[in-house]
Amino acid sequence: MAIEVSVVRVFTDDRGGHGNPLGIVRADEVAEADRQALATELGFSETVFFTSDGSSRAWATIYTPAAELPFAGHPTVGLSWWLCQHGTKIDTLSVPASDLRVRFDGDTTWIRAKASWAPPFVEHQVKTIAEVEATDPASFTDGHHYVWTWVDEAENSIRSRMFAPDMGINEDEATGSAAVWITDRLGRGVTIRQGRGSILLTTRDDDWIELGGRTVAGNTIEI
Known part of the structure; x- marks a missing residue:
């Protein structure tokens, strides 16, 4: 069965230029043991694997080509935006580091984090x-x-x-x-x-x- 990877560009300029490519994959399509290999194959700086029940909350894990991360900015901003575009406007995104508060202001997506x-x-x-x-x-x-x-x-x-x-x-x-x-x-x-x-x-x-x-x-x- 083919795995579908949605690609978005995060942190573009105001004309939609530039931005960091992000791979977005539904977690139930890839076993946890296989996620690092897929992220390495895709080669994006980060690939995010998510679960959503259609409510205001979603869950995600994040991988670079070499390692899993507890938190990263462009995957959490990008996934939150993508979910909103697909009918799930979340206010909380759970990643290994913590629960992140999410909000939307016009065409800007915001997440709340700690240094x-x-x-x-x-x-x-x-x-x-x-x-x-x-x-x-x-x-x-x-x-x-x-x-x-x-x-x-x-x-x-x-x-x-x-x-x-x-x-x-x-x-x-x-x-x-x-x-x-x-x-x-x-x-x-x-x-x-x-x-x-x-x-x-x-x-x-x-x-x-x-x-x-x-x-x-x-x-x-x-x-």
Whole structure:
């Protein structure tokens, strides 16, 4: 039996450009023991496997090409949007890290998270956007690395790139967990342009950080 994989792009710009591809699979189509192999075969930075009973709650597990994650931003934002588009508007998404609160505001989907759920990132703050854009992914061989600079500090706008060889990801186009982490690190909400031009939005309220962005539908793959 073929497995259906819905593909969306998460954290697009306001014209629907860029964004990080995400594979979405119904959990009952793939045995838990086979999910890592499928995520590796698909090659997306993350693939999410979900269960929903049609109520306001859903459950999901998240895999990179190399490992399962307790939390990640672009799969939780993207899946929440996809479920809403398919008639299930959830307000809670359960992942191994915790229950996430979900809300929708126009074309932006928001999830609520804590920085402690993100992996540890090595911070590389540089002085110019040109330095961010000139960073060579091959210079990182392990760990999780976040290269960034201010675009406009007064406007809370930054430019960034993220590299995670340990996850099987040379470079991630848009990284929600890193956005949560840098928001906590800076102590304020930010607008982030990451990768080629993806846009991530955050707000901060005490220990809670909201992560938001736009999502657009892509193709469907059968494996």
